[in-house]
Amino acid sequence: MEVIVCISKSPDTTARIAFTDQNTKYDEQGVQFIMNPFDEFYALVRGVELQEKEGAQLTFLNVGPASNDIIIRKALAIGGNKAVRIDTEPKSAWDVAKQIASYLKDKTFDLVLFGKxxxxxNGSEVGAMVAGILDLPFVSNASKLEFENGNFILNRDIEGGIEKIRVAAPCIISAAKGMAEQRIPNMRGIMMAKTKPLEVVPAVETEDLVELVSYSLPVEKSGVKLVDPENMDELVRLLSEEAKVI
Amino acid sequence: MNILVFADHINGQFKKTAFESVSYASRVAKSNNGICTAVVLGKMNDPAKLSGFGANKILEVPYDGKFSSNVYSSVLMELANRENAELVVVSHDLNGKSIAGLLAAKWGAGSVTGVVSMPEFHNDGMDVVKGVFSAKAYARYRIKSAKKVISVMPNAFPPEEVGGDANIESVNISIPADRIEVLSVERAEGKVPLPEADIVVSGGRGLKGPENWHLLEDLATTIGGVLACSRPVADVDWRPHNEHVGQTGIVIRPKLYIAVGISGAIQHLAGVNNSKVIVVINKDPEAPFYKAADYGVVGDLFEVVPRLNEALKKYLK
Structure with missing residues (x-):
């Protein structure tokens, strides 16, 4: 089985959010970048489990500049056989999807996993777009993935429940919480990661369909209004008369 | 500008997000002298309902399969071409999310997902705003391609009843062969899905154990709310995984979010920060959640929640 897990870089969950260049650029100064948690905790670890249990060949795929190598090495420290980085500073979800699809189009694989x-x-778009470009079956928000008799059996999250789905390889799946549990790389893994191949391939030209105009920050809350815990009639009054939500 | 909008349903009943999407699409069509065409796949109890939310035309696609993002996106693309639609609108719910990117890629459309604004038209494209950085900022995007796809955030645009008497047409379309098979569907029946709820009552570790959840159940029943929980509570199985709101769980934007015994970690806030009004009940005055709250009650939840429940009963009577 050939499994490809796509990993992307994102600012740390607790990173400060600020913008520069008249609110057209994310201010990366002092920001710690991490592997996107949905890619790392769920897609990547499930890929590693398939490598261990099913003997899958596991490749990590990233679209980004050389500074992303630190994140790719972390992935290789958790598992996988090799990694590929498509060398570009991605402009949009569409750009990332086109890069991934053009890399994959002449490769053989059974499963491509993304974080949801x-x-x-917060677009949930790249996996779906790759499936659209390559005309492959796509299942999103899978919280469980098993391999049985050549098919993947999935739980897909739906509002208030789950759908159980069977899909044949090759397919594209996006992973949600529940598919696997986070793993911390150990020292042996970190040492081994240094010798695993990391291939850098050139990017293809893509067209811009969507461009960023500007960023903005939400209006700050005016501050919490504290209500006496003995006086819940007052809270009810505020919710009704002031906030008008009940 | 003609608009095609996908109206999703569960076993023949429209989702609330279907009315929201149709209402949104019809407002955009109206201000651009276009036609708003709603698409329904499968058997519906009452497709005409959509005309009440402003659809000018309703297309019924005969289909007896289950949801498939590949099939649905192919059907929407074919119908968008037939109707000369420039924009396709879906909801940013779990089905819509898995359709939007597929449809955009197949159709060659520019797309923005999770939209929270009405579109604004410019010479070189259409602007929409979406939340980014997990509810910590907004980004305005311009879709410059002729074909456009957007998914609209649930609970961001209340459906507006405008009345109307749209034609319902059954369309003749060949359904592409599907490569996924839905083996079974498990869904809690009769429950409002969390992303659609107007009022959410949510509990954290402060409740000390699942046996105390009756306090929140009572409160939710009184106020007509839906139950949710924080991640640690779902992780230790006090409550089901599908009640977990937060960054890795479900992202919601109700009118009223009541957080009981939840400290308000940044990952939790990422899932609830867009609630219109947040009430925090916590015994720790230093809980970070108070910074994101509109109203706070510092006190013992085991006393405060029953008291609030009684006060609400008195008010609602």
Whole structure:
């Protein structure tokens, strides 16, 4: 089995969010970048488990500049056989999807795994777009993935429940919480990661369909209004008369 | 500008997000002298309902399969072409999310997902705003391609009843062969899905154990709210995984979010920060959640929650 896990870079969950260049650029100064948690905790670890249990060949795929290598090495320290980085500073979800699809189009694989979304742009789009470009079956938000008799059996999250799905390889799946548990790389893994191949491939030209106009920050809350815990009639009054939500 | 909008349903009943999407699409169509065409796949109890939310035309696609993002996106693309639509609108719920990117890629459209604004039109494109950095900022994007796809955030645009008498047409379309098979569907029946709830009552570790959840159940029943929980509570199985709101769980934007015994870690806030009004009940005055709250009650939840429940009963009577 050939498994490809796509990993992306995102600012740390607790990173300060600020913008420069008249609110058109994310201010990266002092920001710690991490592997997108949905990619790392769920897609990547499930890929590693398939490598261990099913003897899958596991490749990590990233679209980004050389500064992303630190994140790719972390992935290789958790598992995988090799990694590929498509060398570009991605402009949009569409750009990332086109880069991944053009790399994959002449490769053989059974499964491409993504995290369900990134924690910076929250788009949930890249996996779906790759499936659209390559005309492959796509299942999103899978919280469980098993391999049985040549098929993948998935739990897909739906509002208030789950769908159980069977899909044949090759396919594209996005992973949600529940698919696997986070792993911390150990010293042996970190040493081994240094000798695993990391191939850098050139990017293809893509067209811009969508461009960023500007960022903005939400209006700050005016501050919490504290209510006496003995006087819940007052809270009810505020919710009704002031906030008008009940 | 003609608009195609996908109206999703569960076993023949429209989702609330279907009305929201149709209402949104019809407002955009109206201000651009276009036609708003709603698409329904499968058997619906009452497709005409959509005309009440402003659809000018309703297309019924005969389909007896289950949800498939590949099939649905192919059907929407074919119908968008037939109707000369420039924009396709879906909801940013779990089905819509898995359709949007596929449809955009197949159709060659520019797309923005999780939209929280009405579109603004410019010479070189259409602007929409979406939340980014897990609810900590917004980004305005311009879609410059002729074909456009957007998914609209649930609970961001209340459906507006405008009345109307749209034609319902059954369309003749060949359904592409599907490569996924839905083996079974498990869904809690009769429950409002969390992303659609107007009022959410949520509990954290402060409740000390699942046996105390009756306090929140009572409060939710009184106020007509839906139950949710923080991640640690779902992780130790006090409550089911599908009640977990937060960054890795479900992202919600209700009118009222009542957080009981939840400290308000940044990952939790990422899932609830867009609630219109947040009430925090916690015994720790230093809980970070108070910074994001509109109203706070510093006190013992085991006393405060029953007291609030009684006060609400009195008010709602």
């Amino acid at each position: 979304e990134t924690i910076d742009y």
